[in-house]
Amino acid sequence: MNIPQALSILLVDDDSQFTAVMSRAFQRRGYDVSIANNSAEALAAIAQQHFQRAIVDLKIAKESGLQLIPQLIAAQADIAIVMLTGYSSIVTAVEAVKLGALNYLCKPANLEDILKAFGDSEDPADIPEQPHSIDRLEWEHIQKVLHENNNNVSATARALNMHRRTLQRKLQKKPVKR
Structure with missing residues:
Protein backbone atom coordinates (compact mmCIF):
# COMPACT_ATOMS: atom_id res chain seq x y z
CA MET A 1 0.00 0.00 0.00
CA ASN A 2 1.33 3.40 -0.93
CA ILE A 3 0.29 6.33 1.23
CA PRO A 4 1.37 9.92 0.71
CA GLN A 5 4.51 10.74 2.61
CA ALA A 6 4.02 11.25 6.35
CA LEU A 7 0.29 11.81 6.70
CA SER A 8 -0.39 13.24 10.15
CA ILE A 9 -3.01 11.56 12.30
CA LEU A 10 -4.45 12.63 15.65
CA LEU A 11 -5.66 9.88 18.01
CA VAL A 12 -8.16 11.19 20.56
CA ASP A 13 -8.96 8.56 23.18
CA ASP A 14 -8.61 8.28 26.95
CA ASP A 15 -7.55 4.61 26.71
CA SER A 16 -3.75 4.79 26.85
CA GLN A 17 -3.29 1.13 25.92
CA PHE A 18 -5.43 1.53 22.79
CA THR A 19 -3.64 4.72 21.71
CA ALA A 20 -0.22 3.13 22.26
CA VAL A 21 -1.09 0.10 20.10
CA MET A 22 -2.70 2.21 17.35
CA SER A 23 0.15 4.71 17.42
CA ARG A 24 2.75 1.98 16.85
CA ALA A 25 0.65 0.42 14.07
CA PHE A 26 0.19 3.73 12.25
CA GLN A 27 3.87 4.65 12.66
CA ARG A 28 4.86 1.32 11.08
CA ARG A 29 2.72 2.35 8.09
CA GLY A 30 4.53 5.69 7.79
CA TYR A 31 2.07 7.98 9.56
CA ASP A 32 3.11 10.82 11.86
CA VAL A 33 0.99 10.21 15.01
CA SER A 34 -0.03 12.53 17.84
CA ILE A 35 -2.10 11.44 20.84
CA ALA A 36 -4.63 13.44 22.84
CA ASN A 37 -6.30 12.02 25.94
CA ASN A 38 -9.12 14.60 26.07
CA SER A 39 -10.75 17.38 24.05
CA ALA A 40 -8.52 20.12 25.44
CA GLU A 41 -5.36 18.23 24.40
CA ALA A 42 -6.86 17.56 20.95
CA LEU A 43 -7.67 21.22 20.39
CA ALA A 44 -4.21 22.26 21.61
CA ALA A 45 -2.59 19.74 19.23
CA ILE A 46 -4.62 20.87 16.23
CA ALA A 47 -3.70 24.48 16.97
CA GLN A 48 0.00 23.51 16.82
CA GLN A 49 0.04 21.11 13.87
CA HIS A 50 -1.89 20.34 10.68
CA PHE A 51 -3.50 16.88 10.64
CA GLN A 52 -4.95 15.11 7.62
CA ARG A 53 -6.70 12.47 9.74
CA ALA A 54 -8.23 12.17 13.22
CA ILE A 55 -9.61 9.18 15.08
CA VAL A 56 -11.98 10.29 17.83
CA ASP A 57 -13.51 8.06 20.49
CA LEU A 58 -17.20 8.64 21.24
CA LYS A 59 -16.65 8.64 25.00
CA ILE A 60 -13.49 10.42 26.12
CA ALA A 61 -13.60 10.12 29.92
CA LYS A 62 -16.71 12.17 30.77
CA GLU A 63 -16.67 14.07 27.47
CA SER A 64 -18.45 13.30 24.22
CA GLY A 65 -16.42 12.93 21.06
CA LEU A 66 -19.49 14.16 19.17
CA GLN A 67 -18.92 17.64 20.59
CA LEU A 68 -15.29 17.55 19.48
CA ILE A 69 -16.00 16.83 15.80
CA PRO A 70 -17.26 20.33 14.85
CA GLN A 71 -14.43 21.93 16.86
CA LEU A 72 -11.80 19.94 14.96
CA ILE A 73 -13.43 20.79 11.63
CA ALA A 74 -13.62 24.47 12.60
CA ALA A 75 -9.89 24.42 13.35
CA GLN A 76 -8.98 22.48 10.18
CA ALA A 77 -11.70 22.23 7.55
CA ASP A 78 -9.87 19.58 5.50
CA ILE A 79 -9.40 17.05 8.34
CA ALA A 80 -10.94 13.61 7.80
CA ILE A 81 -12.44 12.18 11.00
CA VAL A 82 -13.36 8.61 11.86
CA MET A 83 -15.28 8.07 15.08
CA LEU A 84 -14.65 4.89 17.06
CA THR A 85 -16.83 3.62 19.86
CA GLY A 86 -17.48 0.62 22.03
CA TYR A 87 -21.05 1.88 22.57
CA SER A 88 -22.34 2.14 19.04
CA SER A 89 -25.87 2.91 18.06
CA ILE A 90 -27.54 4.05 14.90
CA VAL A 91 -28.44 7.38 16.52
CA THR A 92 -24.83 8.24 17.39
CA ALA A 93 -23.56 7.02 14.01
CA VAL A 94 -25.99 9.29 12.17
CA GLU A 95 -25.17 12.20 14.49
CA ALA A 96 -21.41 11.74 13.98
CA VAL A 97 -21.76 11.76 10.20
CA LYS A 98 -24.09 14.79 10.32
CA LEU A 99 -21.47 16.63 12.38
CA GLY A 100 -18.79 15.90 9.78
CA ALA A 101 -17.24 12.52 10.55
CA LEU A 102 -16.20 10.60 7.46
CA ASN A 103 -17.05 7.25 9.02
CA TYR A 104 -18.10 5.54 12.26
CA LEU A 105 -16.64 2.23 13.44
CA CYS A 106 -17.34 -0.06 16.37
CA LYS A 107 -14.51 -1.17 18.64
CA PRO A 108 -12.65 -3.37 18.42
CA ALA A 109 -11.57 -2.01 15.06
CA ASN A 110 -8.20 -2.99 13.71
CA LEU A 111 -5.81 -0.88 11.66
CA GLU A 112 -7.08 -2.25 8.34
CA ASP A 113 -10.69 -1.36 9.21
CA ILE A 114 -9.63 2.18 10.13
CA LEU A 115 -7.57 2.61 6.95
CA LYS A 116 -10.52 1.39 4.88
CA ALA A 117 -12.80 3.84 6.69
CA PHE A 118 -10.47 6.68 5.68
CA GLY A 119 -10.20 5.32 2.14
CA ASP A 120 -6.46 4.71 2.62
CA SER A 121 -6.62 1.04 1.71
CA GLU A 122 -6.54 -0.46 -1.73
CA ASP A 123 -10.21 -1.47 -1.55
CA PRO A 124 -12.20 1.07 0.50
CA ALA A 125 -15.49 -0.71 -0.20
CA ASP A 126 -14.13 -3.75 1.62
CA ILE A 127 -15.12 -2.65 5.14
CA PRO A 128 -16.26 -5.91 6.75
CA GLU A 129 -20.01 -6.21 7.13
CA GLN A 130 -20.83 -8.03 10.33
CA PRO A 131 -24.54 -8.52 10.90
CA HIS A 132 -25.91 -7.46 14.26
CA SER A 133 -27.44 -9.97 16.64
CA ILE A 134 -31.12 -9.73 17.56
CA ASP A 135 -30.14 -8.51 21.04
CA ARG A 136 -27.97 -5.81 19.51
CA THR A 156 -39.92 5.48 26.05
CA ALA A 157 -41.46 2.55 27.95
CA ARG A 158 -44.93 3.62 26.81
CA ALA A 159 -43.74 3.97 23.20
CA LEU A 160 -42.20 0.49 23.33
CA ASN A 161 -45.22 -0.99 25.12
CA MET A 162 -42.85 -2.17 27.86
CA HIS A 163 -42.95 -1.94 31.64
CA ARG A 164 -40.77 0.95 32.87
CA ARG A 165 -38.71 -1.24 35.23
CA THR A 166 -38.02 -3.74 32.46
CA LEU A 167 -36.77 -0.90 30.28
CA GLN A 168 -34.61 0.43 33.11
CA ARG A 169 -33.00 -3.01 33.55
CA LYS A 170 -32.27 -3.19 29.82
CA LEU A 171 -30.76 0.31 29.87
CA GLN A 172 -28.45 -0.58 32.78
CA LYS A 173 -26.84 -3.36 30.78
CA LYS A 174 -23.88 -2.60 28.57
CA PRO A 175 -24.64 -2.80 24.87
CA VAL A 176 -24.52 -6.33 23.58
CA LYS A 177 -21.84 -7.32 21.12
CA ARG A 178 -22.57 -7.78 17.47
Missing part, protein backbone atom coordinates in the same frame (compact mmCIF):
# COMPACT_ATOMS: atom_id res chain seq x y z
CA LEU A 137 -30.80 -4.67 17.21
CA GLU A 138 -33.15 -4.51 20.20
CA TRP A 139 -30.62 -2.41 22.15
CA GLU A 140 -30.18 -0.01 19.20
CA HIS A 141 -33.94 0.32 18.75
CA ILE A 142 -34.35 1.11 22.44
CA GLN A 143 -31.61 3.77 22.17
CA LYS A 144 -33.33 5.30 19.11
CA VAL A 145 -36.73 5.48 20.83
CA LEU A 146 -35.11 6.82 24.01
CA HIS A 147 -33.41 9.55 21.98
CA GLU A 148 -36.71 10.39 20.24
CA ASN A 149 -38.31 10.79 23.69
CA ASN A 150 -35.54 13.09 24.96
CA ASN A 151 -34.19 10.37 27.30
CA ASN A 152 -37.52 10.17 29.16
CA VAL A 153 -37.65 6.55 30.38
CA SER A 154 -41.39 6.56 31.14
CA ALA A 155 -42.31 7.94 27.70
Whole structure:
Protein backbone atom coordinates (compact mmCIF):
# COMPACT_ATOMS: atom_id res chain seq x y z
CA MET A 1 0.00 0.00 0.00
CA ASN A 2 1.33 3.40 -0.93
CA ILE A 3 0.29 6.33 1.23
CA PRO A 4 1.37 9.92 0.71
CA GLN A 5 4.51 10.74 2.61
CA ALA A 6 4.02 11.25 6.35
CA LEU A 7 0.29 11.81 6.70
CA SER A 8 -0.39 13.24 10.15
CA ILE A 9 -3.01 11.56 12.30
CA LEU A 10 -4.45 12.63 15.65
CA LEU A 11 -5.66 9.88 18.01
CA VAL A 12 -8.16 11.19 20.56
CA ASP A 13 -8.96 8.56 23.18
CA ASP A 14 -8.61 8.28 26.95
CA ASP A 15 -7.55 4.61 26.71
CA SER A 16 -3.75 4.79 26.85
CA GLN A 17 -3.29 1.13 25.92
CA PHE A 18 -5.43 1.53 22.79
CA THR A 19 -3.64 4.72 21.71
CA ALA A 20 -0.22 3.13 22.26
CA VAL A 21 -1.09 0.10 20.10
CA MET A 22 -2.70 2.21 17.35
CA SER A 23 0.15 4.71 17.42
CA ARG A 24 2.75 1.98 16.85
CA ALA A 25 0.65 0.42 14.07
CA PHE A 26 0.19 3.73 12.25
CA GLN A 27 3.87 4.65 12.66
CA ARG A 28 4.86 1.32 11.08
CA ARG A 29 2.72 2.35 8.09
CA GLY A 30 4.53 5.69 7.79
CA TYR A 31 2.07 7.98 9.56
CA ASP A 32 3.11 10.82 11.86
CA VAL A 33 0.99 10.21 15.01
CA SER A 34 -0.03 12.53 17.84
CA ILE A 35 -2.10 11.44 20.84
CA ALA A 36 -4.63 13.44 22.84
CA ASN A 37 -6.30 12.02 25.94
CA ASN A 38 -9.12 14.60 26.07
CA SER A 39 -10.75 17.38 24.05
CA ALA A 40 -8.52 20.12 25.44
CA GLU A 41 -5.36 18.23 24.40
CA ALA A 42 -6.86 17.56 20.95
CA LEU A 43 -7.67 21.22 20.39
CA ALA A 44 -4.21 22.26 21.61
CA ALA A 45 -2.59 19.74 19.23
CA ILE A 46 -4.62 20.87 16.23
CA ALA A 47 -3.70 24.48 16.97
CA GLN A 48 0.00 23.51 16.82
CA GLN A 49 0.04 21.11 13.87
CA HIS A 50 -1.89 20.34 10.68
CA PHE A 51 -3.50 16.88 10.64
CA GLN A 52 -4.95 15.11 7.62
CA ARG A 53 -6.70 12.47 9.74
CA ALA A 54 -8.23 12.17 13.22
CA ILE A 55 -9.61 9.18 15.08
CA VAL A 56 -11.98 10.29 17.83
CA ASP A 57 -13.51 8.06 20.49
CA LEU A 58 -17.20 8.64 21.24
CA LYS A 59 -16.65 8.64 25.00
CA ILE A 60 -13.49 10.42 26.12
CA ALA A 61 -13.60 10.12 29.92
CA LYS A 62 -16.71 12.17 30.77
CA GLU A 63 -16.67 14.07 27.47
CA SER A 64 -18.45 13.30 24.22
CA GLY A 65 -16.42 12.93 21.06
CA LEU A 66 -19.49 14.16 19.17
CA GLN A 67 -18.92 17.64 20.59
CA LEU A 68 -15.29 17.55 19.48
CA ILE A 69 -16.00 16.83 15.80
CA PRO A 70 -17.26 20.33 14.85
CA GLN A 71 -14.43 21.93 16.86
CA LEU A 72 -11.80 19.94 14.96
CA ILE A 73 -13.43 20.79 11.63
CA ALA A 74 -13.62 24.47 12.60
CA ALA A 75 -9.89 24.42 13.35
CA GLN A 76 -8.98 22.48 10.18
CA ALA A 77 -11.70 22.23 7.55
CA ASP A 78 -9.87 19.58 5.50
CA ILE A 79 -9.40 17.05 8.34
CA ALA A 80 -10.94 13.61 7.80
CA ILE A 81 -12.44 12.18 11.00
CA VAL A 82 -13.36 8.61 11.86
CA MET A 83 -15.28 8.07 15.08
CA LEU A 84 -14.65 4.89 17.06
CA THR A 85 -16.83 3.62 19.86
CA GLY A 86 -17.48 0.62 22.03
CA TYR A 87 -21.05 1.88 22.57
CA SER A 88 -22.34 2.14 19.04
CA SER A 89 -25.87 2.91 18.06
CA ILE A 90 -27.54 4.05 14.90
CA VAL A 91 -28.44 7.38 16.52
CA THR A 92 -24.83 8.24 17.39
CA ALA A 93 -23.56 7.02 14.01
CA VAL A 94 -25.99 9.29 12.17
CA GLU A 95 -25.17 12.20 14.49
CA ALA A 96 -21.41 11.74 13.98
CA VAL A 97 -21.76 11.76 10.20
CA LYS A 98 -24.09 14.79 10.32
CA LEU A 99 -21.47 16.63 12.38
CA GLY A 100 -18.79 15.90 9.78
CA ALA A 101 -17.24 12.52 10.55
CA LEU A 102 -16.20 10.60 7.46
CA ASN A 103 -17.05 7.25 9.02
CA TYR A 104 -18.10 5.54 12.26
CA LEU A 105 -16.64 2.23 13.44
CA CYS A 106 -17.34 -0.06 16.37
CA LYS A 107 -14.51 -1.17 18.64
CA PRO A 108 -12.65 -3.37 18.42
CA ALA A 109 -11.57 -2.01 15.06
CA ASN A 110 -8.20 -2.99 13.71
CA LEU A 111 -5.81 -0.88 11.66
CA GLU A 112 -7.08 -2.25 8.34
CA ASP A 113 -10.69 -1.36 9.21
CA ILE A 114 -9.63 2.18 10.13
CA LEU A 115 -7.57 2.61 6.95
CA LYS A 116 -10.52 1.39 4.88
CA ALA A 117 -12.80 3.84 6.69
CA PHE A 118 -10.47 6.68 5.68
CA GLY A 119 -10.20 5.32 2.14
CA ASP A 120 -6.46 4.71 2.62
CA SER A 121 -6.62 1.04 1.71
CA GLU A 122 -6.54 -0.46 -1.73
CA ASP A 123 -10.21 -1.47 -1.55
CA PRO A 124 -12.20 1.07 0.50
CA ALA A 125 -15.49 -0.71 -0.20
CA ASP A 126 -14.13 -3.75 1.62
CA ILE A 127 -15.12 -2.65 5.14
CA PRO A 128 -16.26 -5.91 6.75
CA GLU A 129 -20.01 -6.21 7.13
CA GLN A 130 -20.83 -8.03 10.33
CA PRO A 131 -24.54 -8.52 10.90
CA HIS A 132 -25.91 -7.46 14.26
CA SER A 133 -27.44 -9.97 16.64
CA ILE A 134 -31.12 -9.73 17.56
CA ASP A 135 -30.14 -8.51 21.04
CA ARG A 136 -27.97 -5.81 19.51
CA LEU A 137 -30.80 -4.67 17.21
CA GLU A 138 -33.15 -4.51 20.20
CA TRP A 139 -30.62 -2.41 22.15
CA GLU A 140 -30.18 -0.01 19.20
CA HIS A 141 -33.94 0.32 18.75
CA ILE A 142 -34.35 1.11 22.44
CA GLN A 143 -31.61 3.77 22.17
CA LYS A 144 -33.33 5.30 19.11
CA VAL A 145 -36.73 5.48 20.83
CA LEU A 146 -35.11 6.82 24.01
CA HIS A 147 -33.41 9.55 21.98
CA GLU A 148 -36.71 10.39 20.24
CA ASN A 149 -38.31 10.79 23.69
CA ASN A 150 -35.54 13.09 24.96
CA ASN A 151 -34.19 10.37 27.30
CA ASN A 152 -37.52 10.17 29.16
CA VAL A 153 -37.65 6.55 30.38
CA SER A 154 -41.39 6.56 31.14
CA ALA A 155 -42.31 7.94 27.70
CA THR A 156 -39.92 5.48 26.05
CA ALA A 157 -41.46 2.55 27.95
CA ARG A 158 -44.93 3.62 26.81
CA ALA A 159 -43.74 3.97 23.20
CA LEU A 160 -42.20 0.49 23.33
CA ASN A 161 -45.22 -0.99 25.12
CA MET A 162 -42.85 -2.17 27.86
CA HIS A 163 -42.95 -1.94 31.64
CA ARG A 164 -40.77 0.95 32.87
CA ARG A 165 -38.71 -1.24 35.23
CA THR A 166 -38.02 -3.74 32.46
CA LEU A 167 -36.77 -0.90 30.28
CA GLN A 168 -34.61 0.43 33.11
CA ARG A 169 -33.00 -3.01 33.55
CA LYS A 170 -32.27 -3.19 29.82
CA LEU A 171 -30.76 0.31 29.87
CA GLN A 172 -28.45 -0.58 32.78
CA LYS A 173 -26.84 -3.36 30.78
CA LYS A 174 -23.88 -2.60 28.57
CA PRO A 175 -24.64 -2.80 24.87
CA VAL A 176 -24.52 -6.33 23.58
CA LYS A 177 -21.84 -7.32 21.12
CA ARG A 178 -22.57 -7.78 17.47
